[in-house]
Amino acid sequence: MSEKVQKTVLYALLILGAITMLIPFVWMLSTSIKSAGETMQMPPIWIPEDPKFENYIEAWNAAPFGRYFLNSVLVTVLSTAGELITTILAAFAFAKMEFYGKNILFTILIATMMVPGELLIIPNFVTLSRFSLINTYAALIVPWLASIFSVFALRQTFQGVPNELYYAAKVDGSSDFRFLWSIMVPLGKSSIVAIAILKIIGSWNSFMWPLIVTNDTKLRTLPVGLQAFTTEAGTRFELLMAASTIVIIPMVIIYIFLQKQIIAGISKSGLKG
Amino acid sequence: MIQKPTWKSSLKAYMYLAPMLIVMLTFNIYPIFKSLAMSFYTDYNFFQDIVNEYGIGNFVDIFQDPNFHIALKNTFIFVLGVVPVSIALSLLIALMLNNIKVLSSFFRTIYFLPFVTSTVAISLVWNWIYHTRFGLMNYFLGWFGIDPVNWLTDPKYALLGLIIMSIWKGLGFNIILFLVGLNNIDESYYSAAKIDGANPWKRFLNITIPLLSPTTFLVTVTGFINNFKVFDEVYAMFQGRPGPGNSALTVVYYLYEKFYTEYNYGEAAAAGVVLFVIILLVTVLQLAYNRKFVHY
Structure with a gap:
């Protein structure tokens, strides 16, 4: 096989694969602007004759999606901001400070990553109901304010910052706290951004926990609200697809703009395994 | 200092x-x-x-519960259906992406896209794709003369539908990890092998596969662990039921039902402990295998 034929076959296969990956999205978008009659046509129509963009408005108003959307934004923003703070502080301590019990503590924390989160749901539910926090925003946010995975990743980055810098700052009379925020954090920016984006995606898409700790409609996040909407929408697939698009689009936009950081974050997590 | x-x-x-x-x-x-x-x-x-x-x-009860047996069996079938195929496909795609220069990152962007989407939303899309009469899947199968399949209502096909979607969704993640692994292989090995007259297939078998084994190991372990915990997909694709006739009941779904609908916290916790033990065993087994066969 000549080089040229080889390359052509390679590209043909990759394009075929890419189409396969994209078809569900195209199908979702295409259905979302069909009329009810057009969804039930075989062979399927890809581009509806008279695109019904008003399906989005109808879906948005058919359930309190505005509320769900705000809830998702609130939960995502607060849990990401909170996790970043706990992570930056802890990673700094592990990377640059000396303290009793450092190694054993680190080992214990790493070991907890082995335990499937699903096992923790039951006692966490009990704990939260003990504090009467079921059906509150706190239940959606507080358990997710720390991640040992993030601490581990950022510790690696912070360790890469030369100790000399740290000692020099100390000699100059700079406090640890100031050093952390004015030197370490800017230097670790790319890692911090990667951690934040992965957290945002995870938090936006999370389902099982919000499903369990909320049964108040007002507290539903988008995935839970969307799932509940399926019973109301029934076979109105154009509305379901419009609603699914609303849930998916924000993360797709973030991904398109920040894919370099996302992929760097995933790659790093792969490297250290 | x-x-x-x-x-x-x-x-x-x-x-x-x-x-x-x-x-x-x-x-x-x-x-x-x-x-x-x-x-x-x-x-x-x-x-x-x-x-x-x-x-x-609690342990006695769940192990005597036919549903728990179904859940275990389904979870194993699901994991064994997803992980090997996903690894083979993602390795193949990563190799292809590694061999082209133009548009490589463009393709990577597309392959990774499903990974950032909400599992619930995308499972609903697949639920629509699997629609018996108006779904895309049966339409495509029709091109090959295959009769419509009741993906969502026939117990025989529920798991298969779930497996296909999960492979599609997780492919990009594995591709990224494989690309990192491939990047870490020193070009000079290939140059040396070329000089020695090794053909591409030999180079793949004797350089790529062994030097990529740490990545393959990582992808396998994370694949096993993540897929053992499948839940969102089942819940959303079958609209809050574990498939027709429990045909897509998984261990985590079982745990959820025991906990959330039956309020049986003891048995739910026991199911969780069993899940943990399985994950632990698989990891330990793979670590042992790793020590023997993974070359650095």
């Missing part, structure tokens, strides 16, 4: 650690022990948190 810890420096460090530790202790470390304990609560008053009786009854 390495400093020794002092009480003063330790106190300071623990102040930095405190916010993370408080959350971790409350919602990660304490619940590990609590759920282990709960799996032995045979008579438990949840409202007052009083345990009247301990025992192994």
Whole structure:
């Protein structure tokens, strides 16, 4: 096989694969602007004759999606901001400070990553109901304010910052706290951004926990609200697809703009395994 | 200059650690022990948190529950259906992407796209794709003369539908990891092999495969662990049911039902402990295998 034929076959296969990956999205978008009659046509129509963009408005108003959307934004923003703070502080301590019990503590924390989160749901539910926090925003946010995975990743980055810098700052009379925020954090920016984006995606898409700790409609996040909407929408697939698009689009936009950081974050997590 | 810890420096460090530790202790470390304990609560008053009786009854009960057997079986079929195919496909795609220069990152962007989407939303899309009469899947199958399949209502096909979607969704993640692994292989090995007259297939078998084995190991372990915990996909694709006739009941779904619909916290915790033990065993087995066969 000549080089040229080889390359052509390679590209043909990759394009075929890419189409396969994209078809569900195209199908979702295409259905979302069909009329009810057009969804039930075989062979399927890809581009509806008279695109019904008003399906989005109808879906948005058919359930309190505005509320769900705000809830998702609130939960995502607060849990990401909170996790970043706990992570930056802890990673700094592990990377640059000396303290009793450092190694054993680190080992214990790493070991907890082995335990499937699903096992923790039951006692966490009990704990939260003990504090009467079921059906509150706190239940959606507080358990997710720390991640040992993030601490581990950022510790690696912070360790890469030369100790000399740290000692020099100390000699100059700079406090640890100031050093952390004015030197370490800017230097670790790319890692911090990667951690934040992965957290945002995870938090936006999370389902099982919000499903369990909320049964108040007002507290539903988008995935839970969307799932509940399926019973109301029934076979109105154009509305379901419009609603699914609303849930998916924000993360797709973030991904398109920040894919370099996302992929760097995933790659790093792969490297250290 | 390495400093020794002092009480003063330790106190300071623990102040930095405190916010993370408080959350971790409350919602990660304490619940590990609590759920282990709960799996032995045979008579438990949840409202007052009083345990009247301990025992192994929960484990006996779930292992005698035909549904738990179904859940275990389904989960294993699901994992064995997803992981090997996903690894083979993603390795193949990563190799192809590694061999082209133009548009390589464009393709990577597309292949990774499903990974960032909400599992619930995308499962609903697949639910529509699997529609017996108006779904895309049966339409495509029709091109090959295959009769419409009842993906969502025939117990025989429920798991297969789930497996296909999960492979599609997770492919991009594995591709990224394989691309990193391929990048870490030193070009000079290939140049040397070329000079020695090794053909592409030999180079793949004798250089790529062994030097990529740490990545393959990582992808396998994370694949096993993540897919053992499948839940969102099932819940959303079958609209809050574990498939027709429990045909897509998985271990986590079983746990969810015991916990959330039956309020049987003891048995739910026991199911969780079994899941943990399985994941632990698989990881240990793979580590042992790793030590023997993974070359660095």
